[in-house]
Amino acid sequence: MPTSSNSSVPGVLIIGAGGLGCPAALALGAAGVRRIGVVDDDRVDASNLHRQVLFADADIGEQKVVAFARALSRRFPAMDVEPHAVRFDVSRARALVAAYDVVIDGSDNFATKFLANDAAVLERRPLVHAAAVGTGGQLVTVPAGGRPCYRCLFEEPPPPGVGPSCAEAGVLGPVPGVLGALAGVEASLLLRGQAPAYVGRLLQYDSAGLTLRTVSFNPNPRCAVCADDARIHALAADDYAAADCAVL
Numbered sequence: 001m002p003t004s005s006n007s008s009v010p011g012v013l014i015i016g017a018g019g020l021g022c023p024a025a026l027a028l029g030a031a032g033v034r035r036i037g038v039v040d041d042d043r044v045d046a047s048n049l050h051r052q053v054l055f056a057d058a059d060i061g062e063q064k065v066v067a068f069a070r071a072l073s074r075r076f077p078a079m080d081v082e083p084h085a086v087r088f089d090v091s092r093a094r095a096l097v098a099a100y101d102v103v104i105d106g107s108d109n110f111a112t113k114f115l116a117n118d119a120a121v122l123e124r125r126p127l128v129h130a131a132a133v134g135t136g137g138q139l140v141t142v143p144a145g146g147r148p149c150y151r152c153l154f155e156e157p158p159p160p161g162v163g164p165s166c167a168e169a170g171v172l173g174p175v176p177g178v179l180g181a182l183a184g185v186e187a188s189l190l191l192r193g194q195a196p197a198y199v200g201r202l203l204q205y206d207s208a209g210l211t212l213r214t215v216s217f218n219p220n221p222r223c224a225v226c227a228d229d230a231r232i233h234a235l236a237a238d239d240y241a242a243a244d245c246a247v248l
Contacts, residue, residue: 013036017064019177020176022053025054026075032188104127105117105130139198
């Protein structure tokens, strides 16, 4: 696993090789990004195929990051895909984030989203959060160091059981495709040093009405990780309680 971003090739880390991560990677490849890391400890399941567009029946049972890297390399032969078949957890989050220039959070639970945010803020890496559940989804971009960050908008992970789980709510297959592609666009802008569209703006997408709306928000002066008197200076497991499917 890389421990620093010394590569001469700018890179993007994708957290989650799923319904959001797959279209994000395709968008990055189409934008000319040559180095992508992907972290996920899961295996391809038949239930994934309607929304995880890099996988096929032949991939069922294989590690997601391996199938993910193979599919991307076929599509974009010049791309360097670095698979990390591990869980994105407190023990390795900062090292993974620090090894890349931009991070996309395509995880499916609140705990990982807060962990990704805090690791990115502490390592001063810009981060694009995407989420999808049911017929809708959300996206927000965190600049390097925060101000504002994900915790400025949602201060703490909710307790387990708040909001529907993925199994209960499901997800309409095309929805993560939309949000994942937008996350890839934001990340490619960041990688090129251009201004992203959704810093301090939460994008909300509703496929049922085909609507997009944005909600602006400001830095929270009491934010636990990016405020001047922040309390989080290191990652601790107690700050990331287990939670169900991500509904922002």
